[in-house]
Every structure is written in structure tokens, then in C-alpha cells.
Amino acid sequence: MYIFLTCHQWAISYVLHRFYRIIQGWLIVYHKARLAGTWLWGTSVGLFIVGNALALAVSTYLWNQQAITIGGVYLLFHYSNLLRDPIEKIREELEDLQKAEASIYRIQELLQIQPQLSAGGDRSLPKGALAVTFEEVCFSYESQRVEGKEEREPVLQGISFHLPPGQMLGILGRTGSGKTTLARLLLRLYEPQSGTIRLGNIGIDSTPLIELPQYVGIVTQDVKLFQTTVRNNLTLFNPKIGEEQILQVLEEMGLLTWLQSLPQGLETQLGADNGSLSAGQAQLLAFARIFLKDPGLVILDEASSRLDPFTETLIEQAVDKLLQGRTGVIIAHRLKTIQRADQILILEKGKVIEYGPREQLKNDANSRFSQLLQTSLMEVLA
Ligand SMILES: Nc1ncnc2c1ncn2[C@@H]1O[C@H](COP(=O)(O)OP(=O)(O)O)[C@@H](O)[C@H]1O
Ligand SMILES: [Mg+2]
Missing domain, CATH: 3.40.50.300 (P-loop containing nucleotide triphosphate hydrolases)
Known part of the structure; x- marks a missing residue:
């Protein structure tokens, strides 16, 4: 029983050790992916803020020039806000494209694996019991x-x-x-x-x-x-x-x-x-x-x-x-x-x-x- 328990502990520490090594490698990749994702998100949010600021600036200018009414200012602002959704969608699509690229890369890797065994010659084995x-x-x-x-x-x-x-x-x-x-x-x-x-x-x-x-x-x-x-x-x-x-x-x-x-x-x-x-x-x-x-x-x-x-x-x-x-x-x-x-x-x-x-x-x-x-x-x- 004692031997069994000791072996059991070794097995657990072996498995945990392997798990730890795998997780370590995974964490680096995960951080990179998160960083890239955050960067993309930041860009789209940044674009949106710039868009809003631009819309605000243009409408203020036009309103000062009395070229548009206050309703026009609201519409300009509202329309520029409507752009947010499509920009978000484009970001999501880009992320999906990245995933697809990674999958294609994996499939290519799989297809490139060559069997180590040769296809063999062309001699047929005799029928019946084989020596x-x-x-x-x-x-x-x-x-x-x-x-x-x-x-x-x-x-x-x-x-x-x-x-x-x-x-x-x-x-x-x-x-x-x-x-x-x-x-x-x-x-x-x-x-x-x-x-x-x-x-x-x-x-x-x-x-x-x-x-x-x-x-x-x-x-x-x-x-x-x-x-x-x-x-x-x-x-x-x-x-x-x-x-x-x-x-x-x-x-x-x-x-x-x-x-x-x-x-x-x-x-x-x-x-x-x-x-x-x-x-x-x-x-x-x-x-x-x-x-x-x-x-x-x-x-x-x-x-x-x-x-x-x-x-x-x-x-x-x-x-x-x-x-x-x-x-x-x-x-x-x-x-x-x-x-x-x-x-x-x-x-x-x-x-x-x-x-x-x-x-x-x-x-x-x-x-x-x-x-x-x-x-x-x-x-x-x-
Ligand atoms: N797929 C494998 N990859 C690496 N080592 C293996 C593999 N299969 C068996 N071994 C190792 O080869 C040795 C002989 O195994 P095996 O032929 O299964 O023995 P048996 O069938 O007599 O129990 C063992 O040391 C085993 O750990
Ligand atoms: Mg066996």
C-alpha cells in the first residue's frame, strides 16, 4: 500500500511537471494573442474617438458659420456614431481571418507530413499460411x-x-x-x-x-x-x-x-x-x-x-x-x-x-x- 502511494505521488508530480511546462509555453503565446487583440480593439476605439472629434469640430465650425442648424449638428454627430458598428464588425472579421490563416497553416503542416515507411515493392505474398x-x-x-x-x-x-x-x-x-x-x-x-x-x-x-x-x-x-x-x-x-x-x-x-x-x-x-x-x-x-x-x-x-x-x-x-x-x-x-x-x-x-x-x-x-x-x-x- 505504501509503495503504491509513493508511486502514485511520483506519477502526480510527473504529470503536474509536464502540465506546468505546457502551460508555461502556452502563457507566452496567449499573452501575445491578447496583446494583438487589445491593439486591434484600441485602434478601432481610437478611430471612433477621432471620428467623433472630427464630426464635432466640423459641425461646430459649420454651426458657427450658420451653415447648419442645431438639428444638423445632431445628425452629423449621430451619423458619425453609426459608423461605430461597421468598424467593430471589420475588426471582428480581421480577427476571424487571422484564425483562418492559422488553421490553414496547420492544415498545410498536416498535409506535408510524409510517411516514414516506404510504399513497399510490388511482389505479392503467397496465398495460404505464411512462413x-x-x-x-x-x-x-x-x-x-x-x-x-x-x-x-x-x-x-x-x-x-x-x-x-x-x-x-x-x-x-x-x-x-x-x-x-x-x-x-x-x-x-x-x-x-x-x-x-x-x-x-x-x-x-x-x-x-x-x-x-x-x-x-x-x-x-x-x-x-x-x-x-x-x-x-x-x-x-x-x-x-x-x-x-x-x-x-x-x-x-x-x-x-x-x-x-x-x-x-x-x-x-x-x-x-x-x-x-x-x-x-x-x-x-x-x-x-x-x-x-x-x-x-x-x-x-x-x-x-x-x-x-x-x-x-x-x-x-x-x-x-x-x-x-x-x-x-x-x-x-x-x-x-x-x-x-x-x-x-x-x-x-x-x-x-x-x-x-x-x-x-x-x-x-x-x-x-x-x-x-x-x-x-x-x-x-x-
Ligand atoms: N509507441 C511507443 N513509443 C515508444 N516506446 C514504446 C512504444 N510502445 C512501447 N514502447 C516501449 O517499448 C518497450 C516494449 O514495449 P512492448 O512491446 O509494448 O512490450 P510488451 O508487449 O512485451 O509488454 C517498453 O519499454 C515500452 O515502454
Ligand atoms: Mg504488450
């Missing part, structure tokens, strides 16, 4: 400024392994060991700084980036759903996927009962934040989504949270179905999932500390995997 090969892959995220110095923390270092097509790889490792990062590299969300990744013996950057999602499907812990019907969430708005196909997939995955439990079936609207679906149900939906896409490689970043037994059984069935005839890379948190894996890869601080067939590692008393099995996976990976 996965990593050769000496090293990766780190964008460099971060830590205490004034540019630092690049290596996240994956010299990762090498070969997963034959149709096999299932179980990846184990503590939080922060780089499991999710490895999955991201397979989707080419990032490019490794060195080394090669091959899918079905074709370099991942030799195939068009835009086609890659057709071959690699991923279900992450945090399923993103759109605020629309279940149908649209399953087909990702692809009108070519018909109702029959959807129902067939849901039946194959044993999800028809789940569908029937939804108030309006496929037309059930999902709200923001996954609406009425539980985390497990959202995952099931994501599985079905991948099934409809029919990729040769399925990556599963398993949720570590406990699910209710019913949903858990459904998920297990779904994973089994999903992996039939496909290559699977599963970041495993549950012992049950590991039992299905053909190969096991254990990551520690971005390095492969063990890789091999599950049966072989299980029978080797000295292997890290058999030790993990003995000490109950959950405890070790927590």
Missing part, C-alpha cells in the same frame, strides 16, 4: 529527449527465428519485453533499423504496404470498434461481404448464439467505448472480423484480464478455428493457449532467450520454458 522469418532484427522507437540528451532505447535486439507455415508460435515475456512491438513490426507499422523480416520468403518491404493487412490479421487487447452496427464493424464497411458469409463465419466460430443474444442481431448499434459489449465480446467480434478477411498470418495479443468462463470458452473455440490452415503468432498470457503452440519464443528485455519446439523445451528440465511451466506462468509473467 515468418526474422533475421537479426533490431528496433527502437523514435529517439526521446531525456535530460537534454537524445536517447534511443533498444526495444528489440538481434531477433532471429523461423516459423514454418501453418505453425503456431507462442511468445512469452514480461511486460515491456517487446512482445507487442514484435507484432507491430510484422504489420509493418514500424520499420526495423536493421535486419530483415520475411513473410512466405518475401521481404516484408518488398510487398505493397497497402496490401499487407489482407495477409496479416491482428487482434489486440484493445479492440477498436466503430460507432455503427455490428454488421459494419464486422465487414469494416465492405459492401461485398454478404449476410450469408457473415452468418457462415459466425456459425463456424460458434458465435451464432452470441449474435442471437444481441438485441437487434447484426443491426445492433454499438455505441462509443465499445458500447454494450464486454471486453470478451469485443474480442470475439474482432476474431470474426479477421476471419472474414481470411489472412495467412494471424497475430493475437492476448488479453491478460480474466474473462467469464462462457466467453473464455467461446474465445478458445474462436482461436482454434482462426488458426486452422493459418500461421499464428500468439502473445500468450494463459497456460491454455501455450498448450496449443508448436514453437515457443521467450523474450527478455528485447532479446530472444529461448526459441524452439514446445515439446522439446517442455521435456528439457533446464529450459526456461519448463521452469516457467513449473512456477505457473501467471506468477512469472505478472
